[in-house]
Amino acid sequence: MATCGLIEYDHASSEVRAVYNDIMATRGTDWINNFWKALAHDPPALRRTWQSVKEIMAPGALDPLVKEMIYVAVSVTNQCGYCIASHTAAARKAGMTDAMFAEVMAVVGMANESNRLASGYQVEIDDRFKTP
């Protein structure tokens, strides 16, 4: 189980409930996933992390689907089981099809391979790729 346990809505302080309410309202859902319930043991961290996630994942120059797929790509690269499961679900909800998922995986696999080939062969950065 989570290191400090999970704080359910019914047992949460009003400070924590306010964040839970905003998460559910923003996402249009009626439940809170375990990540937030575990983090709720540190209310300032809960508030700060949620505010950052809310701000970062909102539509902007990139749409939410692209952002969720990038989130999946990072989580897969880091091999974080929880985040792979939760953000694959979030990306699907945002419109990711099976075909899109397969292409994300292919790019992630290829990038992880070529990152090591570049480092292993000690390839120097081309002048054209350097910022002037």
Next chain:
Amino acid sequence: MATCGLIEYDHASSEVRAVYNDIMATRGTDWINNFWKALAHDPPALRRTWQSVKEIMAPGALDPLVKEMIYVAVSVTNQCGYCIASHTAAARKAGMTDAMFAEVMAVVGMANESNRLASGYQVEIDDRFKTP
């Protein structure tokens, strides 16, 4: 310098030149970046890697810009200097604006943070996130 040095077009075998030619034709450029010149010491790896990159990065369910941004996200997570430089350049060429780049970075930063919070708090995967 690269571990085995770089193989320039003029000194390349016809097998290597064929790959170089396909890279330039596919990308609509007249030059080859160092990654391929370093890998050219292993012609089967050069051919295989290029074929995979060409196939994976082609337009599909995702457009090339999204794929390049995912490539950047993985390279940044792995902290591969060469790939960050080369794929940031490639993503810009594919249409990534400064605003898009900033959003990619924000998502990558956030995902790297929450991956560790999830692992550190030992959060269990919610049943709803499990594939049935």
Next chain:
Amino acid sequence: MATCGLIEYDHASSEVRAVYNDIMATRGTDWINNFWKALAHDPPALRRTWQSVKEIMAPGALDPLVKEMIYVAVSVTNQCGYCIASHTAAARKAGMTDAMFAEVMAVVGMANESNRLASGYQVEIDDRFKTP
């Protein structure tokens, strides 16, 4: 189960028992955790690793609690499930409170985020940070 199984005290050679005894005496406990029982299949590695851990984790310029929290921070960054569980328990035994744990997690999350922002934005090291 562990790749080569676990070697219990009753079935251990005298060489392995000597290490087990020193672990229990040093830690003031009457049991051995699975890590050592798995490693016991390679007695020189068992002895060498325990000697290093014993020497490194002893009180010095840093007290054992700080050392255990650093151990947790590294294990969370690497996302090693076993070490997160075992060293969170060890840090608690050394005096880590829930509030301290939450602060360790917050720093680990932030550092993992800013590490990628620094790499992704290709930030050059300031002259003032360079060792003269």
Next chain:
Amino acid sequence: MATCGLIEYDHASSEVRAVYNDIMATRGTDWINNFWKALAHDPPALRRTWQSVKEIMAPGALDPLVKEMIYVAVSVTNQCGYCIASHTAAARKAGMTDAMFAEVMAVVGMANESNRLASGYQVEIDDRFKTP
């Protein structure tokens, strides 16, 4: 050079200057390091990241020196050159001696080793380490 260049104080917007001023006031310094100047191309990210760093690194259940050493430990584990240089400097300013630095390095090295031994030997988590 940094991907989007560095924004110096004299050329910064009032929004960015406000953050720069708060960084200098909080740290008791008269300069801004490159990390913030690179991030300033995305003012909301600059503000958000600084607010998080300021909140997380403030004295709490852990003192600032311990927090800076944990920051170094994570940056070394991730092998982020910029953050290793900048947070080693910050930790020294907060009171880290050479002897403390050496002990941080020793713990970081050992943890990175044992993380892999635990994973490689596929060691199962002991029941005693599981949260009830």
Next chain:
Amino acid sequence: MATCGLIEYDHASSEVRAVYNDIMATRGTDWINNFWKALAHDPPALRRTWQSVKEIMAPGALDPLVKEMIYVAVSVTNQCGYCIASHTAAARKAGMTDAMFAEVMAVVGMANESNRLASGYQVEIDDRFKTP
């Protein structure tokens, strides 16, 4: 369960069956492990990945046992549970003894430790190690 489920031989398309048949023939086995069954949802990725694995893991300048042990070393460093289990099994089948496994683990542990000591102490590359 796997994100998109597993495709069993009996329900596979002829394109997927052709790859499955080649895997079994090349490995001299009569079964397919889950990795391929999960990847089969993306037939081009299945074909491409298998072709690369088949080409890379074939006897060459290095024999298959050495290659499998390197595969284990990378998987342990990345802490990928599936690949540690599957490639430890593959390495054993290729002739890896318990003593060899223990030595692989010892080298992997040591390299993970010294990688961080080198980065943490910000050690500059010796001129003699640079490629001329």
Next chain:
Amino acid sequence: MATCGLIEYDHASSEVRAVYNDIMATRGTDWINNFWKALAHDPPALRRTWQSVKEIMAPGALDPLVKEMIYVAVSVTNQCGYCIASHTAAARKAGMTDAMFAEVMAVVGMANESNRLASGYQVEIDDRFKTP
């Protein structure tokens, strides 16, 4: 430059010189590379790390060339510039040819790719791969 500078033989204590002498004698060389000179600021760490490296890298069930190639594989996966350079040189000295190097790189690249495909597709470990 290295965080605490480099300790040259002529300025080293007798305790440090003893380790330097053993490194040179064991390796049949007349110089010390920067890694050890940086670590020499912490003599117990210098001694402990050298003793472990000496013991682990000695001929055993695996020959030194295989061990050096595994060391390279881990260093490339972690993207440690110093260790890639130093252990590629060490592996060459131990007999690694360009063809062997290229095969190590190919396996490292492939393993880094498939590690992420396995994690990303959330593939469950086959029963046959589990240790009984």
